[in-house]
Amino acid sequence: MAYSWFKAFHIIGIVVWFAGLFYLVRLFIYHVEAEQEPEPARTILKKQYQIMELRLYRIITTPGMLVTVAMAIGLVSTEPEVLKQGWLHFKLLFVAILLAYHHYCGRLMKKLANNECRWTGQQLRALNEAPTVMLVVIVLLAVFKNNLPTDITAWGILGLIIFMAVTIQLYAKKRKRDKEQLMAQINQVPQEQS
Numbered sequence: 385m386a387y388s389w390f391k392a393f394h395i396i397g398i399v400v401w402f403a404g405l406f407y408l409v410r411l412f413i414y415h416v417e418a419e420q421e422p423e424p425a426r427t428i429l430k431k432q433y434q435i436m437e438l439r440l441y442r443i444i445t446t447p448g449m450l451v452t453v454a455m456a457i458g459l460v461s462t463e464p465e466v467l468k469q470g471w472l473h474f475k476l477l478f479v480a481i482l483l484a485y486h487h488y489c490g491r492l493m494k495k496l497a498n499n500e501c502r503w504t505g506q507q508l509r510a511l512n513e514a515p516t517v518m519l520v521v522i523v524l525l526a527v528f529k530n531n532l533p534t535d536i537t538a539w540g541i542l543g544l545i546i547f548m549a550v551t552i553q554l555y556a557k558k559r560k561r562d563k564e565q566l567m568a569q570i571n572q573v574p575q576e577q578s
């Protein structure tokens with residue numbers, strides 16, 4: 385019974401953790417792109433994003449991570465023999481990468497607050513795909529364990545995920561280009577009038 389409770393809250397923790405991770409880097413994107421806004425909008429927006437990022441990191445993302453890890457410890461201490469299984473070793477490898485990503489997001493947040501972040505909005509968009517990859521791999525390992533499927537359906541799903549990620553990147557690029565063209569047109573109008 386305890387095992388099921390740990391597992392239930394392990395999954396709840398994962399949902400909260402990932403909601404935080406995904407939204408955090410999205411806020412970083414808006415934060416970096418606020419640099420292109422004229423004053424006083426730039427300062428106001430940056431200050432607001434800084435507050436939102438800090439709250440999200442401290443109140444949602446980090447507690448989500450702590451619940452996930454605490455419940456995982458509960459799971460393995462209830463059934464220690466699971467620690468001998470190969471799938472869990474692989475899973476732990478990806479969890480370690482995910483924890484490093486979480487920590488790096490915290491550092492990026494501080495850099496943004498100090499105006500030291502060198503990432504562009506486009507690069508941050510690509511970075512935001514990393515937790516998706518980790519999520520897919522870890523959940524597949526947790527569900528299929530040592531019998532990861534390698535049939536046509538599995539490859540089809542993998543292809544679909546890659547296709548979706550590439551489409552999102554291309555769409556973001558197109559929107560950025562459209563916005564730049566629009567701004568160029570808006571800036572041209574007053575020059576033609578004068």
Ligand code: HEM
Pocket residue numbers: 391394395398452453456457459460466476479482518519522523526527
């Ligand atoms: C902190 C290190 C972690 C450890 C030691 C760990 C360990 C475990 C264990 C022992 C189970 C129970 C497996 C079973 O009885 O079927 C489990 C379930 C699960 N874990 Fe983790 N986990 C960790 C982190 C994560 C993370 C980060 C994710 C997601 C990104 C995740 C996703 C899942 C899922 C979806 C299940 C349910 C699988 C099922 O019931 O079929 N785990 N985990």
